[in-house]
Amino acid sequence: MKETQAKKKPRKPLVYSWFFLFFLFVITVFLVRGTWGIYMKEQESKYNAAQVKLELQALEERHEVLLNQTNELKTEQGIEKALRQKFPVSKQNEKVIVIVDEKNKEVEIIKKEGFSAFWSKMTGWLKPKP
Numbered sequence: 380m381k382e383t384q385a386k387k388k389p390r391k392p393l394v395y396s397w398f399f400l401f402f403l404f405v406i407t408v409f410l411v412r413g414t415w416g417i418y419m420k421e422q423e424s425k426y427n428a429a430q431v432k433l434e435l436q437a438l439e440e441r442h443e444v445l446l447n448q449t450n451e452l453k454t455e456q457g458i459e460k461a462l463r464q465k466f467p468v469s470k471q472n473e474k475v476i477v478i479v480d481e482k483n484k485e486v487e488i489i490k491k492e493g494f495s496a497f498w499s500k501m502t503g504w505l506k507p508k509p
Contacts, residue, residue, distance in 0.1 A: 393399055451457035462468055467477070 452461060
C-alpha cells in the first residue's frame with residue numbers, strides 16, 4: 380500500500396522561497412537608502428558646525444577689538460586721539476600742518492580716427508601702465 384501511494388516532495392521552508400528573498404532585498408534597499416540619507420545629513424552638519432566655529436572665532440576677535448576701542452575711549456587721551464583722527468582740531472597754541480597730495484594731473488587726449496585709432500587701442504593694452 381505504501382508503494383502505491385505517491386511519494387510527496389518535502390516542502391521548502393518559507394525562508395528559501397523567491398518571494399521571501401525579494402522581500403528581504405526590498406527591505407534592505409530601503410534601510411540602506413535611509414542610512415545613506417542620515418550619513419549625508421551628518422556630513423553636512425559637520426561642515427556647518429565647522430563654519431559656525433570659524434564665524435564664532437572671528438566674532439570673538441572683533442569683540443575683543445571693540446572692547447579695546449571702547450576702553451580706550453573711556454580715557455581722556457583716547458577721546459583726544461579719536462577726535463584728532465576724525466576732525467581737524469588742535470589745542471590752543473598748537474599748529475596744524477596739512478599736506479595735500481597732487482592727484483589731479485592733466486591728461487592729454489589724442490583723438491584718432493579709422494585704422495590708426497584701432498591700432499593705438501590694441502597697442503595701448505600691451506603697454507604696461509604706471
